[in-house]
Amino acid sequence: MKVKSPLEVYNYLPRTNCGECGYDTCMSFAAHVLDRSASVLDCKPLVEDAKKDPKVKKKLDELLELTAPEIAEVVIGVGDSAVKIGGEEVLHRHELTFFNPTAFFYDVWDTMEDKDLEERCERVVSYKKFYVGNFLTLDGFAIRCTSNDPKRYREVVKKVASYGKPMILVTLDPECMKAALEEVADQRPLMYAATEGNWKEFLKLALDYNVPVTLRAKDLDLLKSMAVTFKQAGVKDIVLDPVTEPLGEGLKGTFERVIQLRRTAIAAQDKDVAYPIMVTPIAAWLIDGDEVSKSYWEAVIASMFIVKYGDIMIFRSLDQHVVMPTITLRFNIYTDPRTPVQVEPGVRAINDPGPDDPVFITTNFALTYYTVESDLTSGGIKGWLLVLNTEGLGVEVSVAGGQFTASKVKELMEETKIEEKVNHKYLVIPGLAARLQGAIEDETGWKVLVGPMDSGRIKGWLEKNWPPKE
Amino acid sequence: MTKKFTLEEFLDLLKKYNVEEIEGVKIEGDLEIEFEGSAIDLSAIAPLYSMLSEFSNFLYHANMALGYLQRLSAALGIPTPFVAQPGAVPSAAPAPEVAPPVEEVKLPQELVKAKFEPYKEEYPGKIEEVVLGATKADGGSREYTVTLGGEKSLAFYTFDAPQPHLPAIAIDVFDRKPMLAKAVRTHYEDVLDNPAEWAKKCVKKYGADLVTLHLISTDPLLDDTPASEAVKVLEDVLQAVKCPIIVGGSGNKEKDPEVLEKAAEVAEGERIMLASATLDMDWERIANAAKKYGHVVLSWTQMDINNQKTLNRYLLKRVEVPRNSIVMDPTTAALGYGLDYAFTNMERIRISGLKGDTDLNFPISSGTTNAWGAREAWMIDSPIEEDTPWGPRELRGPIWEIITGLTLSLAGVDLFMMMHPVAVAVLKEVFNTLGGKVSGGVADPGEWMFMEV
Ligand code: B12
Numbered sequence A: 001m002k003v004k005s006p007l008e009v010y011n012y013l014p015r016t017n018c019g020e021c022g023y024d025t026c027m028s029f030a031a032h033v034l035d036r037s038a039s040v041l042d043c044k045p046l047v048e049d050a051k052k053d054p055k056v057k058k059k060l061d062e063l064l065e066l067t068a069p070e071i072a073e074v075v076i077g078v079g080d081s082a083v084k085i086g087g088e089e090v091l092h093r094h095e096l097t098f099f100n101p102t103a104f105f106y107d108v109w110d111t112m113e114d115k116d117l118e119e120r121c122e123r124v125v126s127y128k129k130f131y132v133g134n135f136l137t138l139d140g141f142a143i144r145c146t147s148n149d150p151k152r153y154r155e156v157v158k159k160v161a162s163y164g165k166p167m168i169l170v171t172l173d174p175e176c177m178k179a180a181l182e183e184v185a186d187q188r189p190l191m192y193a194a195t196e197g198n199w200k201e202f203l204k205l206a207l208d209y210n211v212p213v214t215l216r217a218k219d220l221d222l223l224k225s226m227a228v229t230f231k232q233a234g235v236k237d238i239v240l241d242p243v244t245e246p247l248g249e250g251l252k253g254t255f256e257r258v259i260q261l262r263r264t265a266i267a268a269q270d271k272d273v274a275y276p277i278m279v280t281p282i283a284a285w286l287i288d289g290d291e292v293s294k295s296y297w298e299a300v301i302a303s304m305f306i307v308k309y310g311d312i313m314i315f316r317s318l319d320q321h322v323v324m325p326t327i328t329l330r331f332n333i334y335t336d337p338r339t340p341v342q343v344e345p346g347v348r349a350i351n352d353p354g355p356d357d358p359v360f361i362t363t364n365f366a367l368t369y370y371t372v373e374s375d376l377t378s379g380g381i382k383g384w385l386l387v388l389n390t391e392g393l394g395v396e397v398s399v400a401g402g403q404f405t406a407s408k409v410k411e412l413m414e415e416t417k418i419e420e421k422v423n424h425k426y427l428v429i430p431g432l433a434a435r436l437q438g439a440i441e442d443e444t445g446w447k448v449l450v451g452p453m454d455s456g457r458i459k460g461w462l463e464k465n466w467p468p469k470e
Numbered sequence B: 001m002t003k004k005f006t007l008e009e010f011l012d013l014l015k016k017y018n019v020e021e022i023e024g025v026k027i028e029g030d031l032e033i034e035f036e037g038s039a040i041d042l043s044a045i046a047p048l049y050s051m052l053s054e055f056s057n058f059l060y061h062a063n064m065a066l067g068y069l070q071r072l073s074a075a076l077g078i079p080t081p082f083v084a085q086p087g088a089v090p091s092a093a094p095a096p097e098v099a100p101p102v103e104e105v106k107l108p109q110e111l112v113k114a115k116f117e118p119y120k121e122e123y124p125g126k127i128e129e130v131v132l133g134a135t136k137a138d139g140g141s142r143e144y145t146v147t148l149g150g151e152k153s154l155a156f157y158t159f160d161a162p163q164p165h166l167p168a169i170a171i172d173v174f175d176r177k178p179m180l181a182k183a184v185r186t187h188y189e190d191v192l193d194n195p196a197e198w199a200k201k202c203v204k205k206y207g208a209d210l211v212t213l214h215l216i217s218t219d220p221l222l223d224d225t226p227a228s229e230a231v232k233v234l235e236d237v238l239q240a241v242k243c244p245i246i247v248g249g250s251g252n253k254e255k256d257p258e259v260l261e262k263a264a265e266v267a268e269g270e271r272i273m274l275a276s277a278t279l280d281m282d283w284e285r286i287a288n289a290a291k292k293y294g295h296v297v298l299s300w301t302q303m304d305i306n307n308q309k310t311l312n313r314y315l316l317k318r319v320e321v322p323r324n325s326i327v328m329d330p331t332t333a334a335l336g337y338g339l340d341y342a343f344t345n346m347e348r349i350r351i352s353g354l355k356g357d358t359d360l361n362f363p364i365s366s367g368t369t370n371a372w373g374a375r376e377a378w379m380i381d382s383p384i385e386e387d388t389p390w391g392p393r394e395l396r397g398p399i400w401e402i403i404t405g406l407t408l409s410l411a412g413v414d415l416f417m418m419m420h421p422v423a424v425a426v427l428k429e430v431f432n433t434l435g436g437k438v439s440g441g442v443a444d445p446g447e448w449m450f451m452e453v
């Protein structure tokens, strides 16, 4: 974004404080535009006036230009499952935050047996990994044309489309691509890929069907030339693939190309390459070796470019030792470093507990809270979970830093009136807070039981320790 | 009614929100800003902006300060021009599209020729070079030394500046059986009772560049082995292997200084690394021992760039540890368990060092073995019922260590302390690849598009 202060945005707004955007003042709105929690187009008076008055229209366009993200945003797919990629502002996450997490697409191919195809699609759409209060999921399918038969490709694409996830159409052949687009262009699939050999046909397809397109070239002069050509011809949604080479010097070269593309776009303001970047960890399957080596290497390549600027990826392996680390890394790298992730303090009733059930305490750090809460819920454990306000810090950190103290535990117990909910006085504390046992007992008069270090083990622990034997 | 708030209050608030990096900001006088009512008076906003821009070097974004101001004013009931008044209803209606008229375009027949001019970054600073180990020529008995640091660019950005030394890998050895994840333990089962053999196995079989000997038996809560006795194991290990050695204590703040001092003494001349000095213990004693016997000291802080700066400065200024004898451990958190904090903290430290902050331009070490603390690395399966099954943990554990290490290597880590042999091998391959030491590649990197498997 070119503007750096809300004042600069404010100067373009109607300055009437009408409140239609949902914010009380234009200045407040401007501040939200700046941190990208509001869009300029949310100011309806401005948009309406722009329709009538060419001068206002010019102003609006200028403002849109000034507030556009450094890296173009591209949407793939439609409706709820659509993914947005690109739209980044900075090279290092501490400078602001990264915005649109790397999108994960998994390959299927059109010479697969129908049964295998269905099974694979099912695995992709049903994938779930619980993390900090949500389930992490996979984004879509990359459908490779291995038959070279437009008819067959179209059929398979249609079938995969029925799963309702965004798609990448993978074929260099314009006929096959056209056949698929005729079927699913309205689903906004991403074309993969225009190259030095087919760019004219692909440019026409991108314009005719109005879908995003990937440009693929190892030579960055050529890649930039294609990007300029496509843009001038009117293609707005462009993704750049500087070619992922999976091994040795090749991989080293890929690392350099990806970084140079992004750095040059942001630091040198080269708008001609300021597009989302495609990386294809699936290329790891071209190296020699057993399945485990290939899949490990696929995870390695993906991780390298989750950290460094890969906006969209095509994967092969659906094994957990590839999916779990990469999907977790993506979440970590794209977490907004400006906001502490915390939940409301208080008491939660887990699995409809009664007065005989145990009382647990944990902190309001989201990662801690959701881990504990889900361990209890899915373990079928009934109980009362006290959530202490540690200002969004985990157990060990807050015990060490003094946000988890006996007196705060007492306050929380009073506020939540927990003693009215149960007919015992036993509090289970995290194993990592063991050193507070005595202090909490003194402060509250309750008996404190030190639970396991990891909440995943509460279930087994309860079997031995609950109900307490005096 | 006119209310005032002072810069001091603002800073207090920032502290409350854990934005503590206020070093280097000068506060002159008692700057006060006045707001009258809720009307927007641009002349009142102007000084606010100049104030905000003062903070730009410790706030990620001036806008973040605005957010804090809003919360502050909400909390204190002071109106600012930015605060939404109660009763504002956010509108959910989508914005109308501003559709430009469609024009017929002629398709180009040739590519518009463009040249890509890659951006080049040159930093004024350089990371210190720290040598671990000493050969005969230098008064030790190591067969080789390991040099850390020397970077003038971000990790593996060899297109900015050559990287003189790739990251090194040390494997952990303990002087008493530690708690280990099963997937790790199986690789050391035969040597768990013999640290010297253990060290040999790390070097000969698993390709460790260095060995880290943790003297955990000295912990008063474990065996409370006296320092003088514990260091005998160090002597054994120095005999058994000829690589550079790192020595760690038990983590007990009272006992470690004594243990590490003794270790420094018996390893005189070998240029070992003492792991570690922290702010909440007698760091002075450890640093003095390192200085006296010619060793390196590991400066360890808990994920806080300012504490790291402080401790380094103490070591440099108060003890006068030579600049080539400090390595930093800014703390490693596992993938999924704070890796984002660890990564960003290290990345900021490295960038500060390269930009010329001479309190922070030291090589970085990572306790990557921490990755095994993540439940995804060791649990048999997910405790969450709805989760897709987690698959064999033998495969999950090592990759958890690999990805934790790989991520931090991109933040600038120079030395990895690890355990699983597969993780060690894969990370080595990664470093050699990104370091430009692996030739070749595949014939056609586009073949995956057509492969029929
Ligand atoms: C991330 C991190 C930070 C982040 C914290 C981010 C946050 N929002 O919490 C930051 C950078 C801010 C930080 C700061 C500090 N940290 Co810190 N930090 C860590 C780190 C790497 C991970 C902690 C974590 O998030 N774990 C994951 C969460 C989910 O775990 P958890 O909350 O403990 O929950 C689990 C269990 O406790 C249990 N559980 C939870 N609730 C319940 C309830 C019941 C009933 C039961 C039975 C179980 C249970 O199950 C959960 C899931 O497994 C650890 C080291 C490590 N690798 O563990 C150090 C660590 C915790 N930090 C440490 C320290 C010393 C600090 C500081 C004091 C250092 C300083 N700079 O001054 C500060 C404190 C700041 C403050 N409090 O004001 C030390 C603590 C040492 C000690 N034992 O006293 C550690 C262990 C590092 C170390 N090895 O020295 N830290």
Ligand code: SF4
Pocket (backbone or CB within 6 Å): A013, A014, A015, A016, A017, A018, A019, A020, A021, A022, A023, A024, A025, A026, A027, A029, A030, A042, A043, A044, A045, A046
């Ligand atoms: S809708 Fe526009 S004019 Fe009205 S308050 Fe919001 S920004 Fe100001």
